[in-house]
Amino acid sequence: MRQKSQNAIAFNESFKKRTNRQHVLSFAACAHCGTCNDSCHYFLATGDPKMTPAAKMDKIRQVYKAQKDWLGRLMPTWVGAKEIETDEELLELQDIVFGSCTGCRRCTFNCPFGVDTAALVGLARSCLVDLGYAPEGIKVVMKDQWEIGNQMGISKEEYLDTLEWVQEELQEEFGNPDYKVPIDKKGADFVYVVNPREIKYDPRSLQAAFKIFYYAGLDWTMGSEGWDNTNFGLFSGKADLGGHMGNLAYNHAKKLEVKRMIISECGHGLRSTKWEAPNWGKANPLPFEISSLLELMVDLINIGKIVLDPSKNPYPVTYHDPCNLSRSCGITEEPRFCLNRACVDFREMIPNRGDSYCCTGGGGAMSMSEYTGRRLEVAKVKADQIRKTGAAIVATACHNCVDGLSDVIKNYNLRYDYRDSKTPSLLRVCNVCELVAEAMVIPAEIKKTAAKAPQNAIKGKKVLVIDDEPDIIVFIETLLTDAGFKVVTANDGMTGLEKAKTEHPDLITLDITMPGKSGIQFFRELRSSAETANIPVFIITGAIDFRQLMYQKAVQAPDGFMMKPINPEVLLMTVNKILEKSVRNKTVVN
Amino acid sequence: MDYIVWKDLGPLTRLVMNQLHYLGLLFMIVAYSYKIYQIFQYPSAKEGTPPRGDHQKAIRYSYMTLAMPWELDTQKHHMYRYVEFALFHIAMAVGIGFAFILPMAHEFMKNSFIIGFSKLFFVLGFLIGISRLARRVYSPAMRRISTLDDYFCLMLLTLWMFSGILAAPLKSELFLFAYYFFATFFLFYVPFSKISHYVYFFFIKYYVGKHFGHRGTFPKKGSMPTVKNV
Structure with a gap:
């Protein structure tokens, strides 16, 4: 017998300690019947026999068999029993449980026994993470959740700043200068708990939700703490982190004495906060209810607090069921209820609900850039599913899914012909609440009382646009100049870096795929130099691998991102948001 | 050829059919x-959150999915595999029933309908066993997940079914001996092998039903929740 490495010994030991009854049954019941093979998008897309759920789980099951199975201890080869022996095997296991399974549970739903592959993956992940075997993105996010309390390392100032920015935007939209986003309002009906992606990169879903709350006249609040509904305890298998994140949210909600906690549209956020973290953090029973924004919207529509006009969403819409919502939270009908009332043409994706395929971004996959290639390869199954619907818009109820599906659409070039432009456009991905907000009929009694407030503070700010495509440069330059910004341009990373030093821009828009110095290299160098480290960067790219900058954070993360093709409205919104926050911060510092 | 005369059976056949067979059963129960x-x-994973669904209904659903292939998306697209699975397991049940009823009611088992019925399922079990074995050998995905125990169990069950075809008419002591030899061997071997999955089935299905029922995911196509007051 080979000498086992120290890490292997530690892995085998912690594996033995953490195995519970449900794990044992999932290990022992598998009859290797192969029914699960066709349920897994990794196998369906690649045809690789190593990618069937049973084959992947056998890499974990072999340890169980070596430790507990009677024949496995007597005749290990006979039943494929083997403990982990080397560090290389640990790396191989890491590749399987982090890089080849999103824990979507589709195989569980298709297994005649219900073998819970995701639970076994969670068990293996927890043992690996303790030994430092995890993708860099997972480690960084875990650290941020432990130390800062949210997965994107957003400071309290930045969080409150974003809420203030959203408030100003909505004051303009509502025509109500007195509109306030309530923060820490004691005794409110509910506290709204969100995904940090909404704060850091894409506040459109925040704006949509706030708009719904405003027009429905709800009594609600945001929390100044414990506001992150995401939980890498689920993705890392670490119940202690899971409990910690849950307790941050629960404790603050208790302090605010709210009756309910509403979770924004986030699949694993709802699953963690409502179902897992109360158990992990021993927080049961909670003195308030936890529901999804989707459930709240159903109630609001049902009792007439919001009225929808579907003609405001005239294009065909389909719905992607996030795995965590459909298979682990039982949320399948609520989004359909909303979409059927908010859109003219709602089309089902086949298969759907509990049978839906993963967006390929689940299980923390979006934060593991080392597996991007594989993720996009196996996304073929999802791409085919979407293509068949013929929809222009893919609605979903999860921020991971929004990012995952955006990558799928980009990579498989899924387009919709609007017939009013020369070339069909890439499909749009959005949250359900955005479509509901778009379809809302504004109540007649709510009158706009103030004109749009001018944004003088950022007028004339200098933006450096870096892109190797001249057409894109001209497009962005025109948009920004028309909006009152000064624009300087560079068509490669090298020139960009020089101009960043000489022109002192207030913001840089950055492409990732460029000849010579890539956007990623440029970004790292920019952030590493004291002179340029604090210039806000807005990534505008067609490449998917930029996500490593968001999650691995070897340097401070970018301030915004958007995928090409450029949506002018989103571009201007993001530029405004970043610059306004930057101006505000400078004022506070001064 | 005439039926076997029970009192003329050799001592070895009697030993296997009676003492060893029941000893095997006792061993299996103890194991x-x-x-x-x-x-x-x-330790069992604990669930302390308030339920969203109906546990009892979900647990029932969890067990019943075995008989509802349309509830499993992959089965829906491979109905022939489901039929194969169902017939194979019925054949095994017939084989077990045959082995235990025969020593107690051998004259009753000489009924031509019972012989024909048993033979039909032994033939089906044998053919499906061959087909499953072939799939395990020829499909790279199945080969990848198959252990020596998987092949051994399937081969042995297929041989058992074959011996059942020959033994069912109750006309040859040799075939009857072979049939009971396999049956007795299984009683001793099964608790160690993957065939034990049928025992785990009852436990895992309970926990799966309870877990997903708690969250309102099972039964799979849930209805809308009751509207709450806002």
């Missing part, structure tokens, strides 16, 4: 009791 005891020594 499974211990296995179940071992499983219950592991």
Whole structure:
């Protein structure tokens, strides 16, 4: 017998300690019947026999068999029993449980026994993470959740700043200068708990939700703490982190004495906060209810607090069921209820609900850039599913899914012909609440009382646009100049870096795929130099691998991102948001 | 050829059919009791959150999915595999029933309908066993997940079914001996092998039903929740 490495010994030991009854049954019941093979998008897309759920789980099951199975201890080869022996095997296991399974549970739903592959993956992940075997993105996010309390390392100032920015935007939209986003309002009906992606990169879903709350006249609040509904305890298998994140949210909600906690549209956020973290953090029973924004919207529509006009969403819409919502939270009908009332043409994706395929971004996959290639390869199954619907818009109820599906659409070039432009456009991905907000009929009694407030503070700010495509440069330059910004341009990373030093821009828009110095290299160098480290960067790219900058954070993360093709409205919104926050911060510092 | 005369059976056949066979059954019961005891020594994952669905209904659904292939998306697209699975397991049940009823009611088992019925399922079990074995050997995905135990169990069951075809008419002591030899061997071997999955089935399905029922995911196509007051 080979000498086992120290890490292997530690892995085998912690594996033995953490195995519970449900794990044992999932290990022992598998009859290797192969029914699960066709349920897994990794196998369906690649045809690789190593990618069937049973084959992947056998890499974990072999340890169980070596430790507990009677024949496995007597005749290990006979039943494929083997403990982990080397560090290389640990790396191989890491590749399987982090890089080849999103824990979507589709195989569980298709297994005649219900073998819970995701639970076994969670068990293996927890043992690996303790030994430092995890993708860099997972480690960084875990650290941020432990130390800062949210997965994107957003400071309290930045969080409150974003809420203030959203408030100003909505004051303009509502025509109500007195509109306030309530923060820490004691005794409110509910506290709204969100995904940090909404704060850091894409506040459109925040704006949509706030708009719904405003027009429905709800009594609600945001929390100044414990506001992150995401939980890498689920993705890392670490119940202690899971409990910690849950307790941050629960404790603050208790302090605010709210009756309910509403979770924004986030699949694993709802699953963690409502179902897992109360158990992990021993927080049961909670003195308030936890529901999804989707459930709240159903109630609001049902009792007439919001009225929808579907003609405001005239294009065909389909719905992607996030795995965590459909298979682990039982949320399948609520989004359909909303979409059927908010859109003219709602089309089902086949298969759907509990049978839906993963967006390929689940299980923390979006934060593991080392597996991007594989993720996009196996996304073929999802791409085919979407293509068949013929929809222009893919609605979903999860921020991971929004990012995952955006990558799928980009990579498989899924387009919709609007017939009013020369070339069909890439499909749009959005949250359900955005479509509901778009379809809302504004109540007649709510009158706009103030004109749009001018944004003088950022007028004339200098933006450096870096892109190797001249057409894109001209497009962005025109948009920004028309909006009152000064624009300087560079068509490669090298020139960009020089101009960043000489022109002192207030913001840089950055492409990732460029000849010579890539956007990623440029970004790292920019952030590493004291002179340029604090210039806000807005990534505008067609490449998917930029996500490593968001999650691995070897340097401070970018301030915004958007995928090409450029949506002018989103571009201007993001530029405004970043610059306004930057101006505000400078004022506070001064 | 005439039926076997029971009192003329050789001592070895009698030993296997009676003493060893029942000893095997006793061993299996003891072994499974211990296995179940071992499983219950592991801590169970606890669920302390308020339920969204109906546990009892979900647990029933969880067990019933075995008979509802349309509830499993992959089965829906491979109905022939489901039919194969169902017939194979019925054949095994017939084989077990045959082995235990025969020593107690051998004259009754000489009924031509019972012989024909048993033979039909032994033939089906044998053919499906061959087909499953071929799939395990020829499909790279199945080969990848197959252990020596998987092949051994399937081969042995297929041979058992074959011996059942020959033994069912109750006209040859040699075939009857072979049939009981396999049956007795299984009683001793099964608690160690993957065939034990049928015992785990009852436990895992309970927990799966309870877990997904708690969250309102099972039964799979849930209805809308009741509207709450806002």
